[in-house]
Amino acid sequence: GAGVSQSPSNKVTEKGKDVELRCDPISGHTALYWYRQRLGQGLEFLIYFQGNSAPDKSGLPSDRFSAERTGESVSTLTIQRTQQEDSAVYLCASSLGGVASDTQYFGPGTRLTVL
Amino acid sequence: QKEVEQNSGPLSVPEGAIASLNCTYSDRGSQSFFWYRQYSGKSPELIMSIYSNGDKEDGRFTAQLNKASQYVSLLIRDSQPSDSATYLCAVRQGGSEKLVFGKGMKLTVNP
Numbered sequence: 001g002a003g004v005s006q007s008p009s010n011k012v013t014e015k016g017k018d019v020e021l022r023c024d025p026i027s028g029h030t031a032l033y034w035y036r037q038r039l040g041q042g043l044e045f046l047i048y049f050q051g052n053s054a055p056d057k058s059g060l061p062s063d064r065f066s067a068e069r070t071g072e073s074v075s076t077l078t079i080q081r082t083q084q085e086d087s088a089v090y091l092c093a094s095s096l097g098g099v100a101s102d103t104q105y106f107g108p109g110t111r112l113t114v115l
Numbered sequence: 116q117k118e119v120e121q122n123s124g125p126l127s128v129p130e131g132a133i134a135s136l137n138c139t140y141s142d143r144g145s146q147s148f149f150w151y152r153q154y155s156g157k158s159p160e161l162i163m164s165i166y167s168n169g170d171k172e173d174g175r176f177t178a179q180l181n182k183a184s185q186y187v188s189l190l191i192r193d194s195q196p197s198d199s200a201t202y203l204c205a206v207r208q209g210g211s212e213k214l215v216f217g218k219g220m221k222l223t224v225n226p
Binding site: 059 | 119121149157158159203205207214215219
């Protein structure tokens with residue numbers, strides 16, 4: 001497809017379980033971002049990948065959160081030992097990367113519910 | 116603390132009116148400014164970007180930037196019910212690729 005895709009669209013899990021969220025960026029986009037959006041809140045930056053550079057992990061809220069990206073393609077966000085406060089929509093965005101005028105294009109998000 | 120602040124709203128305007136959305140930011144080194152629209156249950160979509168002081172117009176939308184006052188706004192002329200959404204201000208700070216988002220302002224345009 002032409003846009004950013006994410007899977008699953010919805011995920012319900014039990015507290016303490018691990019979850020993996022997937023993002024497929026727009027082809028040719030070297031930059032990929034993960035955000036978290038809690039209900040009624042703005043977007044909270046989690047992590048940023050740019051090409052083969054070391055990712056900017058400064059937004060990850062705890063060591064339970066990690067993310068990987070293979071080259072300039074798919075990224076996976078993993079949350080270990082989920083907690084109820086992890087419930088949110090997780091949004092992925094991609095962009096061409098490297099310029100101030102860069103536009104981020106968002107995927108549809110994964111709604112995570114931790115029971 | 117680097118922040119982007121938006122009035123929490125909500126903002127309600129009648130159809131055909133001008134809706135004015137405001138945003139302030141704390142990092143003077145910020146270079147790029149964006150307005151995203153987010154319909155309920157959907158992901159954000161970019162509607163305006165602005166990089167220089169002054170006004171930038173695109174159809175019914177005008178973005179205004181004042182770097183001295185660290186202020187960016189979005190005006191929507193001839194508001195339509197389809198403009199009803201949450202509007203997110205985002206700022207790319209100097210030397211960073213990250214966007215910092217405000218909490219958003221919910222706009223309702225009443226027919």
